[in-house]
Amino acid sequence: MAxxxxxxxxxLRWALQAILLGAAVGLALALAFGTKNWHPLQSMLVGVIFSVVMWGGFDLLQTPFERLPAHWPPARVGLFASLWLLLLYLVLxxxxxxxxxxxxxxNLVSSRLVLMLTGMAGLAASGVIATKETVEHQVQIERNLVKAEARASFLGLQAQLQPHTLFNALNTIAALIPEDPQRAEEATERLAQLLRRILGALEHPEWSLREEFLLLEHLLRLEELRFGDRLHFELxxxxxxxxxxxxxxxxxPLVENALKHGFRPxxxxxxxxxxxxxxxxxxxDDGVGRSxxxxxxxxxxxxxxxxxxxxGSLHWPEVATGCAVEVRL
Incomplete structure (x- = not known):
């Protein structure tokens, strides 16, 4: 991903930042080399031109990493990126x-000293920009990898979640059939509602917290039939x-974890x-707790x-009894 x-x-934000940066650099150079040789406004204008051209060029013509052949070794990619940046720097x-x-x-070319200083300043600026570009590219790759791994985990969750929830519910229904057929029928209806919510959730990469709470309510209403009067919940x-x-x-999974490990024993x-x-x-929960x-x-x-x-993040805060888990989105 580029x-x-x-x-x-x-x-507009970029133009303002580029102008302010160039003006500040130009004014600093005028003060450093003396205002007799460089008028401050003139020096600031030169700084703005260099800032807009160099920054704009490196931003619009960033190294095309995504277009390079996938079979290229890292050394060749690094060499190409270096040559690309050097050529881009000379053109800009x-x-x-x-x-x-x-x-x-x-005419900056007329004086060797001025040309050398200009070249050194431009090279230093381009080096900073190139480093920033490389770091951003690497960070983007790592974040994409993390997201891909998370997506793979989600697919694994899809594969295990439905059977896990389904088997728990079926065990509840099986236990209720000989004791209370009417409650078993009610449990079947609640299971159908829960599975419809789960199947709907698996079709969307995101949904609202309100919908997640509705799903939890369907699950807990079903679990009420298993635990009977023992289970009390609050959403x-x-x-x-x-x-x-x-x-x-x-x-x-966090609520099911509390029901399974906190309440069953x-x-x-x-x-x-x-x-x-x-x-x-x-x-x-006020269950048996978690080590x-x-x-x-x-x-x-x-x-x-x-x-x-x-x-986001997941934490296990300490509580006097039972277990608690805190999620930050």
Whole structure:
């Protein structure tokens, strides 16, 4: 994926920054070499011309990494990038010198000292720009890789989530059939609603936090039939966060984890609260608790990786009883 051009995305912002940068550099050079040889306004104009030409050229004609043959070794790619930047620098330097002569009448080529200083200043500036371009390109590659890995994890989650949830629900229905056929029928209807929500979630890369909470409600309503009067849950969603965009099925494994590891071994009432406010989502239960040294299973690792890829985080805050997990989107 190519880096987006600053000029194309924010032309007015770029023009203002380029002019201010060039004027500041030109004024600094005038003060450094004395205003007798260089008038401050004239020097600032020269600085602006160089800033606009050099910065603009390197931004619009960035190294075409994506167009290079995939089989090229890193050494050849590096050599091509260096030659490209050197050639681009010489062309832009020539353009800048020509524009200075046309706009100010100053012939930078006439003085070897001035030409050398101009070349050194331009080379230093181009080196900074080239380094910035290379770092941005590398960061973009790494982020794309992280997103690709997160997408692969999501696909793996799709493969395991439906059978996992389905088998739990079917076990609940199977247990209810001989004891309470009417509740078993109700559980079947709730399972159908839950699966429709899950299938709808898997078709979208993102949906709102409100939709995620509706999915959790379908799951917990179904789990009520398994736990009976033991299960008490509370879903609190700040209206200000209802339409916050998020990856679907992100909270479902965390809630299922609380039900499976926190409540199944526990005797007596079980309380679960899912609360979203102030940019974070907290899932807390009063189950048997979680050891700080306990390893994260596949579901929890998948949630963490998906969050990290999207710039979020997953934390396990300490609580007096039970277990709590905090998600920041």
């Amino acid at each position: 880096r987006q051009s600053f000029i194309r995305t924010s032309p 330097l020539g353009i800048a010198v020509g524009l200075v002569w046309l706009c100010t009448g100053i 609190r969603l700040d209206p200000a966060m209802a339409e916050v965009s998020m990856q679907p099925l992100l909270l479902l 526990k005797v007596g009432p079980c309380h679960l609260k899912v609360e979203a406010k102030k940019g974070s989502i907290r899932i807390e 700080s040294q306990a390893p994260e299973g596949l579901g929890l690792r998948t949630v963490r990786e998906r969050l990290l890829a999207a710039g």
